Amino acid sequence: MSSNATQRRGIPDATVTRLPEYLRALTALAESGTVRVSSEELASLVGVSSAKLRKDLSHLGSYGVRGVGYDVDHLSYQISLALGLTHDWAVAIIGMGNLGRALAAYNGFTSRGIQVVALLDRDPAVLGRVVAGLAIEPMADLPRIARERGVAIALVATPARSAQEVADAVVAAGIGSILNFAPTSIEVPDGVRVRKVDLATEVQILAFHQLQHDRALLSGLRTVIP
Amino acid sequence: MSSNATQRRGIPDATVTRLPEYLRALTALAESGTVRVSSEELASLVGVSSAKLRKDLSHLGSYGVRGVGYDVDHLSYQISLALGLTHDWAVAIIGMGNLGRALAAYNGFTSRGIQVVALLDRDPAVLGRVVAGLAIEPMADLPRIARERGVAIALVATPARSAQEVADAVVAAGIGSILNFAPTSIEVPDGVRVRKVDLATEVQILAFHQLQHDRALLSGLRTVIP
DNA sequence: ACGCCCTTGTGAACCGATGCACAAAGTCAC
DNA sequence: GTGACTTTGTGCATCGGTTCACAAGGGCGT
Ligand SMILES: NC(=O)c1ccc[n+]([C@@H]2O[C@H](COP(=O)([O-])OP(=O)(O)OC[C@H]3O[C@@H](n4cnc5c(N)ncnc54)[C@H](O)[C@@H]3O)[C@@H](O)[C@H]2O)c1
Ligand SMILES: NC(=O)c1ccc[n+]([C@@H]2O[C@H](COP(=O)([O-])OP(=O)(O)OC[C@H]3O[C@@H](n4cnc5c(N)ncnc54)[C@H](O)[C@@H]3O)[C@@H](O)[C@H]2O)c1
Numbered sequence: 326m327s328s329n330a331t332q333r334r335g336i337p338d339a340t341v342t343r344l345p346e347y348l349r350a351l352t353a354l355a356e357s358g359t360v361r362v363s364s365e366e367l368a369s370l371v372g373v374s375s376a377k378l379r380k381d382l383s384h385l386g387s388y389g390v391r392g393v394g395y396d397v398d399h400l401s402y403q404i405s406l407a408l409g410l411t412h413d414w415a416v417a418i419i420g421m422g423n424l425g426r427a428l429a430a431y432n433g434f435t436s437r438g439i440q441v442v443a444l445l446d447r448d449p450a451v452l453g454r455v456v457a458g459l460a461i462e463p464m465a466d467l468p469r470i471a472r473e474r475g476v477a478i479a480l481v482a483t484p485a486r487s488a489q490e491v492a493d494a495v496v497a498a499g500i501g502s503i504l505n506f507a508p509t510s511i512e513v514p515d516g517v518r519v520r521k522v523d524l525a526t527e528v529q530i531l532a533f534h535q536l537q538h539d540r541a542l543l544s545g546l547r548t549v550i551p
Numbered sequence: 552m553s554s555n556a557t558q559r560r561g562i563p564d565a566t567v568t569r570l571p572e573y574l575r576a577l578t579a580l581a582e583s584g585t586v587r588v589s590s591e592e593l594a595s596l597v598g599v600s601s602a603k604l605r606k607d608l609s610h611l612g613s614y615g616v617r618g619v620g621y622d623v624d625h626l627s628y629q630i631s632l633a634l635g636l637t638h639d640w641a642v643a644i645i646g647m648g649n650l651g652r653a654l655a656a657y658n659g660f661t662s663r664g665i666q667v668v669a670l671l672d673r674d675p676a677v678l679g680r681v682v683a684g685l686a687i688e689p690m691a692d693l694p695r696i697a698r699e700r701g702v703a704i705a706l707v708a709t710p711a712r713s714a715q716e717v718a719d720a721v722v723a724a725g726i727g728s729i730l731n732f733a734p735t736s737i738e739v740p741d742g743v744r745v746r747k748v749d750l751a752t753e754v755q756i757l758a759f760h761q762l763q764h765d766r767a768l769l770s771g772l773r774t775v776i777p
Numbered sequence: 778a779c780g781c782c783c784t785t786g787t788g789a790a791c792c793g794a795t796g797c798a799c800a801a802a803g804t805c806a807c
Numbered sequence: 808g809t810g811a812c813t814t815t816g817t818g819c820a821t822c823g824g825t826t827c828a829c830a831a832g833g834g835c836g837t
Contacts, residue, residue: 341759345752349734363784374737374825375784384785391832392783408755409762417756423653430649433734433751438758478757501764502757508575508659510598510813519759520753525659526571527746528633528642531704531728532664534634534744535566538727565794589814601814602796609816615801618813 336407340381344404346371347378351401352437363394409437417443417476417500418485419491421451421461424506428480429457442474447487462493477501479532485509492519564632566607570630572597573604578626578663589620636664643669643702643726645717646709647677647687649730654706655683668700673713690720698722704728709736718745 336344344398350370364382382388382400385407391393399530401452405411410504419499429444444461445530446452462470470476479495481488481503488507495503503519505511513519562570576596580588587742590608594601608626611633618740631637646656647670651752655670670687672678681688687694698701705721707714707729714733720730728744731737734752 337824338790342756344759345749345755346736348755349751350736360552362780364786365784370736373596374826376828377824379784387786389785390834391785392834408759410755414754414758414761427583427649427653428750433752437751439751441755446665450731454689477761480753482755490729502761504753504757510572510596511581511749516836518757520757522748522750522753523571523673524570524654524657524748525575525663525665526702527730527748528640528665528706529574529636530568531730532636532640532743535640535703537729538742538744540709563794591814600796602798603794603815604793605816613816615815616804617815618804618812 336384339409341371343371343377343381344408345472347381348371348401348404348408348437349412351397351404355397355401359397361397362397364389367395405438408438413438414478415440415442415476415479416480417441417445417467417470417472417474418480418482419445419464419467419495420481420486420487421446421448421454421456422482425480426456426484428482429459442476443470446472447483455462459512464491467494468498471500475480480504480505480506481500481511492494562610567634568609569599569607571598572599572629573607574616574634574636574663577623577630580623581627585623586628587620588623590615593621606741610775614716615622631664634664635675639664639666640704641668641700642704642706643667643671643693643700644701644706644708645671645690645693645721646707646713647672647680648708648710651708653705654708655685663666664705668702670709671696673709690717693720694724697726702726704730706730706732707737708732 328445342523347367351362354370364375364379368378369430371378380391382395388400389402410516416439418425418441421429425444426445429441441457441459443462444456444459445466445467446461452463452545453459476498477500479500481491481495483491485507488505488509489511492503492513496513496517501515501516503511503520505519505521508523510521511519556727573593576593577588580596585655590601594604595609608621614626614629639716642665644651646669647655649693651670651672655667656740667683667685671690671693672687677687678689702724703726705726705728707717707721707773709717711733714731714735715737718729718731718739719739722739724730726743729737729746731745731747734749736747737745
């Protein structure tokens with residue numbers, strides 16, 4: 326079908342996680358009126374090596390021009406196509422606490438390919454409250470909501486102890502992907518995708534590297550003053 | 552110094568990113584009164600293979616007992632030690648919008664090794680407001696605050712267009728690690744550590760995998776109905 | 778019209794991470 | 808005290824990802 330063999334099976338995972346970064350940088354370039362960009366420029370903009378960038382892009386096809394670079398709009402389009410962002414994905418946010426409300430108010434992804442279509446919570450006290458233009462709805466309505474609005478992705482922002490039961494409800498409602506913000510791992514059947522965002526983990530990783538850095542300084546001193 | 556050679560230089564990065572997960576699972580086990588755990592049990596609890604778990608732990612030393620398993624408390628302690636969580640890390644949150652307030656209210660890491668000691672914002676309208684027991688302070692005070700309270704890690708939760716200038720201020724204040732929530736990459740001098748948490752990226756990655764899944768189903772049908 | 782110059786796309790070497798499989802080591806029952 | 812049993816710790820093979828370096832390819836100046 327495609328003339329280029331690379332289009333065929335499988336973009337490597339590591340590449341997929343970087344494509345959204347490239348896309349964001351390209352969008353910023355387009356907004357600033359830039360028409361063409363070299364792998365060197367784009368790479369330094371997102372903080373990767375140009376070789377890595379070129380290899381990543383080569384997995385989508387051959388969209389650069391040798392001696393010139395990449396057309397910003399066309400490359401944006403090709404990445405959007407590969408990521409499946411040429412049509413919108415409907416997402417639901419579950420758990421309207423501090424984090425859930427912040428996520429609902431976040432308009433960083435309404436721009437491209439992602440649309441929040443439902444907010445849900447268990448607590449009767451918050452039902453009906455409007456956040457960012459959407460009324461909070463009860464968990465009992467999840468199956469209907471998922472069906473009617475074609476929800477494909479759920480963001481789980483409930484406390485950890487509720488995360489598994491919420492995930493079960495999400496799966497039962499036929500939603501195929503979960504982004505889990507609760508600091509716990511959840512079990513899902515095969516064919517359901519889960520990713521996790523864990524703030525405490527990130528900070529602890531930083532703490533480790535900071536410690537290594539501090540220790541390196543210290544031992545550097547020690548070699549000077551034996 | 553240590554009798555075990557593995558304690559020496561360098562725990563692999565991939566291992567470091569998983570240690571916090573192990574620690575959390577161990578903490579949960581300890582709370583439920585469990586005293587011992589096998590690599591098999593702990594691994595399934597966090598969703599990794601037992602071989603990977605054992606190899607990860609082997610980088611810290613040899614703290615298991617063959618034929619028995621690991622002592623929950625002792626292993627927790629050893630991981631905390633490796634991550635540098637036996638003393639508290641002071642963190643500052645910069646940008647008290649929707650996300651910043653949610654982060655301040657989050658008590659998931661106050662529990663272990665991490666303590667939020669300052670909230671800052673540029674907007675005079677929010678200065679002095681108290682969030683989660685801390686008053687919001689002006690950016691001008693960052694150097695003093697960082698020095699007096701020993702801030703080692705900054706969480707940047709400002710809009711993307713401010714992120715670089717905030718990062719510069721953070722670095723100038725002598726803070727060595729940044730967790731960046733703004734959807735932009737920031738430049739820092741050598742010797743400063745940055746990690747990024749990007750919601751839109753995560754959702755786009757999920758969208759990609761969901762698309763692959765949907766396509767696989769479709770082509771599965773196509774082979775049945777040619 | 779032609780050749781120089783620039784940047785892409787990629788083969789190949791390298792590096793780190795993962796998975797496998799088992800010997801080593803310690804417990805526990807008797 | 809001994810042997811059977813269980814689970815760890817790790818050597819080794821494998822895999823995927825990154826880096827290097829350059830030939831291929833197209834634009835552009837002359
Ligand atoms: N606040 C943060 O910055 C932050 C950061 C990272 C992770 N987290 C995690 O995200 C989750 C939410 O954090 P938060 O600060 O918003 O907590 P929160 O307590 O403010 O809000 C939780 C919300 O979930 C709802 N909920 C509880 N059980 C539910 C269920 N079974 N079904 C539907 N809704 C349910 C509650 O009614 C509440 O509105 C927690 O797991 C937390 O650890 C929070
Ligand atoms: N809301 C979310 O769920 C969410 C999720 C992921 C990422 N983000 C990102 O996090 C950032 C914050 O999001 P938000 O929804 O809280 O935005 P927001 O507009 O509600 O808050 C931003 C805050 O930063 C402050 N600020 C701006 N410039 C500053 C500066 N130079 N120094 C100090 N403070 C400054 C503003 O006064 C404001 O209080 C954004 O970059 C957003 O893209 C938000």
